Amino acid sequence: METAQLRIVFVFTDLILPxxxxxxxxxxxxxSGEVCNWLIKFNIIIVCTVLTILSFWVLPLTLELIWLPVFGIIFCIIPGLISAFTALRRYQNPLDRGSYLVSSMLSNLGTLGGLCAFILYGEIGFAYAQMVGIFQNMVLVLFCFPLAQYYYQQYTATTTKRTLHLDFRNMFLSWNQLPVLGMFLGMFLYWADIPRPAILSTVFSSLIHIGAWTALLPVGYLINLHAAQKYYHKIFDLVPIKFILTPLVVYIMITHLFTDQIILGTMMVLAITPTAINAVITARLFKLNVDLTIAAFILTTVIYLLIVFPLLFFYITSGNTL
Structure with missing residues (x-):
């Protein structure tokens, strides 16, 4: 694994630069937008699947790990409950309220969180991050989508409109779910005591950088600063929810469940991740306020990359324990 001095360079080369x-x-x-869509699919279907197989291939299986996928849901529930009170008070328009709630609930665990966990802890940290993110699609489909649909229907204020149909079969059984299969394949290889060839460590280290660029470059492509700028002051209260209140509650919980410092550190990295691009996708799909979700994504991501993660990085790499 790279030294701490080299890994911090990845914050710029693999997170900010793309x-x-x-x-x-x-x-x-x-x-074109089609090329960026192709990059997103390539990242999910190919890069993430291979990275997941390789990381879980060397991941020791312990009883503690059973809790990790559960926290993928908890990371959505905590900010969601907190922001629900704020949304009722601040947003009268249902489209704004729905966008605000999905922006608070959905965090960038898999892509940004996984890469930051790798920067701190290498392949094991990346694998832990993928385990936490297992249930993110379930939360997106089973809760955030219906929530967004509810606020859109509330906005239209009519029951005569055609009801939006959600194809759950295609949502769960699609090529986008391949990384989950990769996780189980990696677990099987570890359980079967099949040694991973040493050359694959080099492959993993190279592929993690490719994955960062194929994931984040399209995100940068989607950013519309002009349209989002009028919402920054309205959604600024997401900053303490995402970066103070949620990690504080999570910290109290995980210190009673885990003792392994890598698990604790990875969980804190994920607890402070910014708003996910899936919030923008949800807003577009259900005709909510897309610009508000873009503003939430930009604001929280910039603060995370420039302030929050560097502070956590220096705290952990200085030898401090959680």
């Missing part, structure tokens, strides 16, 4: 270049490419119109 976002900036993706945004610049969009401004110059060098790539």
């Amino acid at each position: 976002l900036l270049i993706g945004y610049y490419i969009h401004q110059k119109k060098w790539l």
